[in-house]
Amino acid sequence: MRIDGHTRLAAVVASPIKHSISPFIHNLAFEKTHVNGVYVAWEIPESDLAETVENIRRYNMFGINLSMPYKEKVIPFLDGLSPEAQLIGAVNTVVNRDGRLIGHNTDGFGFFASxxxxxxxxxxxxxxxxxxxxxxxxxxxxxxxxxxxxxxxxxxxxxxxxxxxxxxxxxxxxxxxxxxxxxxxxxxxxxxxxxxxxxxxxxxxxxxxxxxxxxxxxxxxxxxxxxxxxxxxxxxxxxxxxxxxxxxxGLGMLLYQAAGAFKLWTGENMPTGAIWQELENIYNSYNS
CATH class of the missing domain: 3.40.50.720 (NAD(P)-binding Rossmann-like Domain)
Structure with a gap:
């Protein structure tokens, strides 16, 4: 993975989140698609949520993913919502569109894509x-x-x-x-x-x-x-x-909701086939 002055950041934000498999999925996707990005996990208290969202603009990030308990609490800090996020009333992906932060929800898409x-x-x-x-x-x-x-x-x-x-x-x-x-x-x-x-x-x-x-x-x-x-x-x-x-x-849902977010951020299709094989190897080893 290349990290230089042009590298853009994405992150998953929740509490707790250290256990997340999302950094593995997205960093492998960045590597395989040659997109100059890196994905990290931010475990933050709720009191830091507004500043964390503002950092998306400040640092020109691709955006962030959110898990519990922030999927609903992030909404007041955003500039708009996609139709599905509005109906669900929850956001799992924030996309930075030239400084405008739009909330999406790729969970349902990810489920049916799986x-x-x-x-x-x-x-x-x-x-x-x-x-x-x-x-x-x-x-x-x-x-x-x-x-x-x-x-x-x-x-x-x-x-x-x-x-x-x-x-x-x-x-x-x-x-x-x-x-x-x-x-x-x-x-x-x-x-x-x-x-x-x-x-x-x-x-x-x-x-x-x-x-x-x-x-x-x-x-x-x-x-x-x-x-x-x-x-x-x-x-x-x-x-x-x-x-x-x-x-x-639910492993496919995990992968394809990530693929939905990756597409929104980068315009690139996540190489889900290759990443799926890696995930199967990991979880099969856990359950063997």
Whole structure:
């Protein structure tokens, strides 16, 4: 990697963030595309967020990525939002356009880009969870023309889930339904008519927990996805694969949301194939 007087900076900003794999992905992309850039991780307190954003202009950076807890808190410091970021109400990528800082959200794009042979248009999708990741995926599905999206949460979270999607409901013609995840009979019935089932919760990161009943039966044509990538195969994915159902973990989402940001910053396509191989080697070694 070349670092000289023309090198431009990009960074991921969060707290905590030292564990992030994003510097590995983006610096490999800079190297392979011969773009003169370098990507670092900044772990900052919230009190430094406004100054950190201003530094994008001050140092003519490409921009920054944001993770929790700053995806929503960064918005007041920006000059504008992309349509998807406005609908989601959260930003994971800030782009420096000649001193104007525009917030984007590439999470939903990254998720669907990781599903190689799946197009959300005219499909029926079921989502487990209603947090930030779920909102990004649902918003992108709506923008891409999904026919119906059903959101499943615990009964005590139903009111909050509906409120969380209020902007999307008010500003689009999307068909969203909200259901009690503990109603196993309804869940199983709807599953038989669904094209894609997504776990957008953190359930399964312990390598033991399931977000759904172990007795769930998956229809043969269903695609199953989990946003978790560590462990590489969650109990949710293992249950699907045991029934010979195609199942995808969250590593591809991690890569392709980064690719979306890289394209916005540099105009270059990230070499996702080569980087994917490197990531698979890393995470397979963790889980071997």
């Amino acid at each position: 599903l190689k042979n799946f197009n959300p248009k005219d499909t029926h999708i079921m989502i487990l969870g209603a947090g930030g990741a779920a909102k990004s995926i649902v918003t992108q599905a709506v923008l891409d023309g999904a026919k119906k999206v059903s959101i499943y949460v615990r009964p005590q979270s139903l009111v909050k889930a509906k409120e969380n999607f209020r902007t999307l409901l008010d500003q689009t013609d999307c068909y969203l339904e909200f259901h009690d995840l503990t109603d196993a009979d309804h869940f199983q019935k709807e599953l038989r008519q669904t094209d894609l089932l997504v776990n957008a919760t953190s359930v399964g990161m312990d390598g033991e927990s399931l977000p759904i009943s172990i007795d769930t039966r998956f229809p043969k044509e269903l695609l199953v996805a989990d946003i978790i990538y560590q462990p590489f195969e969650t109990p949710f994915l293992a249950l699907a694969r045991k029934q010979e159902i195609e199942a995808v973990n």
